[in-house]
Amino acid sequence: MNDLTAYIDNYFNGLLKPEEKQVFESRCENDEAFAEEVALYIASRSAMRDELLEQKSKEWKNLDDSTKKNSTKLVSMRRWYIVAAAAAVICFVLLLIPFGESPQQMADAFIKDNLQQISVTMSGTTDSLQTGIEAYNKKEYKKAKEIFSEIYLVHPDNTDALKYEGLSNLMLEDFNNAIILFDSLAAKQNLFANPGLFYKAIGLLKRNGSGDIEQAKQLLQLVVDKQLANDKEAVRLLQKI
């Protein structure tokens, strides 16, 4: 090892005593060969530091870039997790909320809310009709149907008997007969409020055979357009079908 190198190295690493430092600095000014050695020492150390800086700069920049990429990936992944979580929540909510009612369910709901009970009416054949209504309201639909049928047979102008017979058939789930009876009711011209078409539509929705739903929709639309009995209910059903 060159002693001069050690001497210069000690100066720049602060290992010389103050008087030794003074001598060193004085030599730099007055001893050209020595100054040359110091210049080369500093130039070498500077070049090495630049070399190190180049390495470190690259290393840190690469690390920084990859960290940013990872955080971008994380953000991206997090975004996907949020989307997936949102989708799961939506699915869960959809499972909790009942799906749109089927046409049959809508008809059932209408029957349950409106046709379980028949209000007592006054007519010329009060006794028989009341008996039928009582039977109907006691859910004795078969008995009620027979009573209403007999009344209508004897009094073909008694549209209430016809209507109730149709309803009794509806409750007995004899939809074919119910539809025929409601069709007959709809054909009656002299009624103030004729629910025939609407009830027929309910019968079709309940039967749910081929083309029944489409036909029911057309009937309900007709009820709405002509402002027939139960037209508001028809609007509600049309919105749901």
Add this chain to the structure above:
Amino acid sequence: MTDAEIISGLQQNGAERKKCEFALYQSYNYFIREGCKKYHLDDDESQIAYSDAVLSVIVNTTNNTFEGRSSLKTYLFQIYSNKCVDFVRKNTTNKSSVHNGTGISDMLWQLPDNAKHVVEKMMQKYQRSIIAEKLKEVGEKCREMLLFFEEGYSDKEIAEKLQYQTAAVAKTSRLRCLDKLREKVKGIISA
């Protein structure tokens, strides 16, 4: 990481130090953008100036030159600003001096003005690119040892890292490597 954690980590060896070096770099790397705006440096120049400042903080922290009178952020920003100014000066005064490295060596400032003037003048013939080329020829172990020293590792730490028996042995080896490099550079210059 807090300043204390970074400083403590930088004063250790191995992975912990590496981790803290990068933590320091990453903590204030937004300075790079500020350098671009304030000093009109391009991204690469600003990043090099920033890395240079970080390296100086690391070296000054490991050899206890940083006295902790300010936060690491303030200290780093001060050095970084100076490095940016060096870049601006270099860019505006002599574009061709870019190959001479990042600026005037901090070591020169240790000399009194007259001595500094003499030595600085003599340094002009030693181009950085020549020394860098010769550094490749001193052997991997020498190169590694010399660069460790520039990184702020003491001879004792180098001895531990490169498995020398004592710090004195490590220092002797390091200075031999430095001699080797100097001789190679001298050979080119005198040829």
